[in-house]
Amino acid sequence: MKGWKRRGEWLEWTAEEELASVWAADPAVLELIGHKWLRTWETSGHAVVKGRRLLLRMFPExxxxxxxxxxxxxxxxxxxxxxxxxxxxxxxxxxxxxxxxxxxxxxxxxxxxxxxxxxxxxxxxxxxxxxxxxxxxxxxxxxxxxxxxxxxxKRIHREYAALVQGRFGQARGTIDAAIGRDRHHPTRRRVSPTGERAVTYYEVERQFAVAALVRLRLETGRTHQIRVHLAHLGHPLFGDRLYGGRSAAEIARQALHGQRLTFSQPLTGEPVEVSSPWPEDFRLLYDRLQHSEK
The missing domain is CATH 3.30.2350.10 (Pseudouridine synthase)
Structure with missing residues (x-):
């Protein structure tokens, strides 16, 4: 965070020359923080100038x-x-x-x-x-x-890994199917023309005889979106009994894992990519499916 430093509850930015007021700071700094925020903080005494330093009480306890x-x-x-x-x-x-x-x-x-x-x-x-x-x-x-x-x-990207049933007819595709509540079940969702738009992108990473490892990316974030969309395609997740998935000894839940998250750091805008390793139950199921091919 070049030019910026956190000091307890305050975020500090240092100018090259002494500042006459909050609004004398670099226009790029004012735009970055937001004029509305600055006006609110200034009114409450949470945006102050001390010499060359602009102090913003951004982190109140x-x-x-x-x-x-x-x-x-x-x-x-x-x-x-x-x-x-x-x-x-x-x-x-x-x-x-x-x-x-x-x-x-x-x-x-x-x-x-x-x-x-x-x-x-x-x-x-x-x-x-x-x-x-x-x-x-x-x-x-x-x-x-x-x-x-x-x-x-849609500048925060989430990538998932799923272990699902069946063989895919194509290696990649887009599922664009609206999702709504299932009136016959209190927690289940279903594909419905009257539901909210939902878009999922998928790619088959590894195809086994009767199962697949699939990578997925969401454009929207509806409740149970991946689970509903894959079940709609005829490929429910292993362990997902709510949507017709078969149980598996290795995993006592739906075989779905968020493995990568990317976003921009709020202040600097620099890209941040975070990966999460597969949990043990997901890995065990993958290993069994892989070994069943031999």
Whole structure:
């Protein structure tokens, strides 16, 4: 972050010459931070000038969710503005009921508190409870707004690996099929012309006799999107009993893993690419499918 330095709750930028006011800073700096943010911070005393230094109170101390029992967190990437956590199977990203603990946000709160960071984690996207892989979290409101904008503009890219049933007729393709609720089941989704537009890109990485390793990329992020789309094609995920997948001894969940996440660092705009290794159950199932070919 050239020219920038975090000092506790404050982000500091140093100019070449003394500044007469907040608005005397380099126009590129003003544009980067955002005029609306600067006006709000200046009014509340959270944007001040001291000589050549512009100080922005971007990281006010915040209380996270009540952490509950201690939880470990596997951190794949971290800077002053955000972190990427590796979500294990069986853990929700955030609470869905009052008083619920044991979520990824709770684990992130423990990590931040024990590392002396008094801030509240904010999830930018989600994964299903039993899907593994990287989840992007913002550490302050300004970073959340910047990263939310990247999500809306489809500049955050997520790549998944899935182990699915059957043989594919083509090595790659696009699934453009709207997804809506299944009125016959409280949690299941289905392809429906009256649903929300959903687009998934897939590529067959390895074709086995009656199964395949598939790489997937999302253009949209509907609930259960990959699971619904692959089942719609006739290729449900192993272990995904909700959508017709066969059970497998190696894995007690749907065989879906988020293996790569790319985004732009909120302040510098530099590209960040984060990879997550396959979890053990996914690897075991892949090895068995691979060995069955021999």
């Amino acid at each position: 915040e209380a996270g969710p009540e952490p509950g029992p201690w939880m470990p967190l596997e951190v794949l990437y971290e800077d002053d503005f955000c972190l990427v956590a590796d979500k294990p199977a069986g853990v929700k990203v955030h609470p869905t009921a009052e008083g619920e603990t044991g979520t990824l946000l709770h684990a992130a709160s423990w990590h931040l508190e024990t590392s002396g960071q008094r801030c509240r984690p904010r999830h930018i996207h989600r994964l299903d409870e039993d899907t593994t892989g990287p989840v992007l979290l913002a550490k302050c409101e300004w970073a959340q707004v910047r990263l939310d904008a990247q999500m809306r503009e």
